[in-house]
Amino acid sequence: MTVSIRRETPQRASIAAVLEHAWDAGTFRADDIMDRTGLTRSTTISGIDSLIELGLVRELANARTEHGYRTGRPARRFELCADAGMVVGMDAGRAHVTTILADLRGHRLATTSFETDLDADADQRRRDLTESLDATLRAVDAPRSELLSVCVGVPAPVDADGRSPSHRDGFWPKSNPELLTHITPWAPIVQLSNDASLAALAEGTEGAAQDSDNYVALLSGARFGMGVVIDGHLLHGRHGGVGETVVFGRIEGVDDPDGLGQTIARWARQELAAGRIGPEHPLAQLPPALVTAQHVLQLAHEGDSASRELTARAAAMLSRITGMIGSFYDPEIVVVSGAVSAGIHDVVAAARSTLAEELDLPAPRLIASTLGAEVVAIGAVAAAVAAARDGVLALTPERTFAR
Template structure:
């Protein structure tokens, strides 16, 4: 078991500068670190030695020992010690929980998944299952709670800056976020956030919104949810409610916060059982208990007329949703994200055709995410990585006689 992280004493700013450089670089020499940070040679060497002693950096064999002959004094080479601690990202969804343990380079070490009893799990049982998934993933990675440098958990509920969700008329939000900020209080650099917000983090970090400062990520499976980024800032609101879609209950042509996947499945089921129409196509051939959005969209992509009609109808709804989001937040781009994104191209193509042309503001660009069903947990790991970079030296301390990291 690893030695505990302890609050660190005040430190020179050079330590933060060198650690930030190391985190964004692979192997590097002291001279390269000095050039990148603008520090003097002596300050750079002192900081590198201090970070190596703490266990955050690893000194590598010099160029001559590594077989790269160079004249003169061999350069000292370093790299981030990516196994010094771990990051944990969790997608605690309505139906499924996914927990990922990653190293400090955000490379996955272990993943564990669990299924929840939909709408019948009391808050305490949900919290216990989430904790069990995290602990299982840590064990699978050969690590434990003491190794966690940062953790982020996404939930299908608004979350305020303190990690808590407001009361919901049916208790849904409280059940989705059963005071996880308390249940996970052992974790350092803990962040509880809305799942669509973390999808936006993922898209902005390595997805369809990289380099974009104004975008909306639309989670569009069973229920609609949006992560909103304006001027490069992820918006939250007082109660964490930015991006909640209940307002679409009152928007003509949308009518509810039901997601695109839910609409596809519901309209396909209705079409397959419509005795007033000759249902002889692919929809009629699929048993009712197997008819889901994925199968319908696969049929649409294959050219099935009934499925294409449903994709067109859902595209009209998506166009209305995008036009409202465009008017509210003025984004450059709207990214359709989540599990449904894998087969939603026909729906998005229809939405592009039906985007209004008479809006006061230009319509946003509409694109499909390539991150798939794990977009929320991907965003959670990315958020944990950002927290680790910012806070590593605030919680890291050398234990007398040895580093505060695994051997």
């Protein structure tokens, strides 16, 4: 049997409806789909059988014992073949490349993280991404041919064609040296996205904003970036630049778009260099280049007065930035995301206490993310799964997934 689903036919629509249910469900029966979709039994069974032939759905063993059947034929049971292919979500960041390999439901199979350097040439940038992908596949002994969908996040605006605009210091082209062209051979479905947008997707799918249609994910590590979801829609803009933060440098008390992590570390180094933090202090025992925001945040949490002064400055800055975000976008929630979020709770709490003074609208809820340093890669996996759901049927009948 050959199933043609390239044209928008009733058959294609019914198969798509069945697949949509299968992707969301665990074990299901034909009656479950009929109740949800209104499809007839014959159409539902035909759609299920087509997906079985394609290798996207499997029939499970007889359910007589499990469901206590004593007479008559037990209902047929099915499930999505989550192992019919794999997806990759990649955070191609400033100093690292983190790659998560997952099945078609987004369940993680392997993760790798490698250091990278954006000051390297474009060829090295591309090699770093390729090496990260291949190392992650090797972790589960899987070939690239198993990949169905890939999403890569970069710290730059990305337009609908996968391009980033020019930048005054060349940073955006360094982040995205025509990467969409480079990753296209990796899988049938590929996409490139801004990292903060993927952080927003992560927060909305499994993070702090799961129940909200109006929120901003504020990446806050090396530099600030915003992923903006308004009325349930992730905003992009003509060049993919919604959420770019150069304007932060025009805010009194903020001065530049360096993120909380980098800013706190820089302030600490300045205090050490000026002698305002004494030589016996724990921070002075570290080489200046190794002083991080995490060190300061932990000491502040333990009650160190010098560190608390720095975190109080950070809280004032965060409150002012959040007030600007609230005035621009009127979100319900602002989530402080990224690696720095693991130790930022005290700063967030202090910023929250003064936030109402920063805007006339009701203040958004300011909260710290629970997704940590992998938030962009987690969002990239979610984007790759969503793209697989939307695009897998267009790949057949040339590609089937039966094993």
